[in-house]
Structures are given as C-alpha cells and as structure tokens.
Amino acid sequence: MSEPRFLLLSDVAAELNVSDSQVYHMVRSxxxxxxxxxxxxQWRVERAKLEEYIAGKYAETAAWVRENPLAEREAD
Incomplete structure (x- = not known):
C-alpha cells in the first residue's frame, strides 16, 4: 500500500516527534x-513538502554546525 500524498497535522507531528500545536504554528507562520x-x-501537508522541509532543516543544521564548531577541551 502506498503512502498518502497528504498528511494531517497530527501525522506530521508524529513524523517530527513534536506536538500538534507546534506543527500548527509552523504551518500558520x-x-x-x-x-x-x-x-x-482543514490543513493538509503534502508528503513531498514535508520531505523538502526536513531536507532543508538538515542543511540549515549542518551550516550552523560548521559556523559553530564544538570547542576542544583544553588539557588540564
């Protein structure tokens, strides 16, 4: 069985492991x-748009990590 093209906000929340209200805010903003x-x-999120959003967040996080390297601990 193929995955549905459109997801409920509650489905998106489950996929992202966040609350329904967080997803609603993301959509409304x-x-x-x-x-x-x-x-x-009723709100619906297209699965392809969710996957694009997730990919964008990975890229955004990778850029942040590059710009904010983890400082090495100095030897005591």
Whole structure:
C-alpha cells in the first residue's frame, strides 16, 4: 500500500516527534507549506513538502554546525 500524498497535522507531528500545536504554528507562520481544504478549512501537508522541509532543516543544521564548531577541551 502506498503512502498518502497528504498528511494531517497530527501525522506530521508524529513524523517530527513534536506536538500538534507546534506543527500548527509552523504551518500558520509559513515555515512549513500546507493547504486548507474542505468547507471547514482543514490543513493538509503534502508528503513531498514535508520531505523538502526536513531536507532543508538538515542543511540549515549542518551550516550552523560548521559556523559553530564544538570547542576542544583544553588539557588540564
């Protein structure tokens, strides 16, 4: 069975191991692309957009690590 194209915010939260409210904030702030569908405007995140978001976070973190190297402990 193939994975669904669109995910509920709760599914995204489970994938990222964060709270539903954190994902809602990410969507509402524009950090994580999503769409509103249906009469009640339910949020959905496309799996491909989630994967792009995760890849971007890996790149962002790698850049941060390069710019902030772990200082070696000085010999006592």
């Amino acid at each position: 524009g950090e994580l692309p999503a769409i509103k569908i249906g009469g009640r405007g």
